[in-house]
Amino acid sequence: MPSPRLQVELPPWVDGFVDWQRHYPRLEDRMALVVELGHEQVRRATGGPFTAAVFERDSGVLVAVGVNMAVPAHNCVLHAEAVALMMAGARLHSHSLGVEGMPAHELVSSCEPCAMCLGATLWSGVARLVTGATKADAEAIGYDEGPVFPESYAYLEQRGVAVVRQVLRDQARTLFTEYRAAGGVIY
C-alpha cells in the first residue's frame, strides 16, 4: 500500500480572479484583495471563509495566494495561510521566504491565524504578519483557533516578525456572516 501522492492546487477560479500584474502599495490594498478572494471563495463554496496572500513587504508585489481547502481536499493542514506559504515557497524555490538576498515578505490573512498557521508563519521566514478579522470574530461563528495566546504573538515578535492587526477588520469579518448565511460547514 504505497503512500499517496498529494496534489495541492488552488480551486480553478482563483488564478483567473487574481490580477498578478498589479502592485499593492498599501496594506489596505493588500487586505482588500484577500477579502475579495474570500467573497469569491464563499460564493463558489470551495472551502472555508479564510483567505490569505504573500507579498513582498516593501514593493507590494504579489507572490502567492491561498484559500482554505481543508474539507474539499481531505487535508486538515490546508488552511488559507498554510496554502499561501506553501505556494510562495514553491514559487521562490525556498523553504524560507526570509533568506539573505531575498526581499522581505509578509503574510496577509483575512483572519488572525489559528495555532497551526501562526506556527507556519514563524517557519516561513516572513518579516510581517497582517490580519483582518480577529480570533474573537472567528470564534463567534464557532471556529476553534486552537492554543493561541498573547505569548504566542510575543514569541513571533521576539523573533523579528512584526504583527499588524485589524486591517479592514469590518470588511474581513463579513466573510463569516456570508459564509454562515450560505450554510457553510464550520470546521
Add this chain to the structure above:
Amino acid sequence: MPSPRLQVELPPWVDGFVDWQRHYPRLEDRMALVVELGHEQVRRATGGPFTAAVFERDSGVLVAVGVNMAVPAHNCVLHAEAVALMMAGARLHSHSLGVEGMPAHELVSSCEPCAMCLGATLWSGVARLVTGATKADAEAIGYDEGPVFPESYAYLEQRGVAVVRQVLRDQARTLFTEYRAAGGVIY
C-alpha cells in the same frame, strides 16, 4: 503567472522501508518504527531528523507515515507530523481522522511537535498524540519549537486529545546527535 501545482510525495525509499502489513500492538512498537524511519532519513539525508506515523489507536494498524521534507521540498509546512496527517487524510478521504464511524486514530512522532504541528494535531481529529524526544532535546541541538506552552497541551487534552510523552525517548533523541554528526542543516 498561475499558481504552482504542488506535489507532496515522500522520498522514494520510504515505501520500500515500511512494512505496511505488520500490526504494531504496543506504543513501543509504533515508536520503534518511527525511530527506524528517522535513522534511515538521516542516513539518506532526505530532510530533518523528524519522523511520524498515524496508526489506528486500538488495533495498531499503520495508516500513514511522514518525514520532514521542508528544506528539500521548498515547503516550510512539510514537517514530519504535518506530512503524516496529510497522507492519512488522503488515504481515508477525510479532512478529519476523527469522524463518526471511523476507528480512533493516533499520531506518533519522534519528537514533541512544534507549534504548527501541535495545531495540526488538533485539527486532524486524532484521539491521541504519542511523542518520543522532548522539546528540550530538539532545542538542545538548535531547533526552535515555536510558541508551545504547557497551556498548549492542556488545550489539546481539554478537547479530547490524550497525550503520552517520552516513549523510547532515549532512542528517539539519538536521531538528533546522528543528524548533527552527519552535518545536517538545523532549520
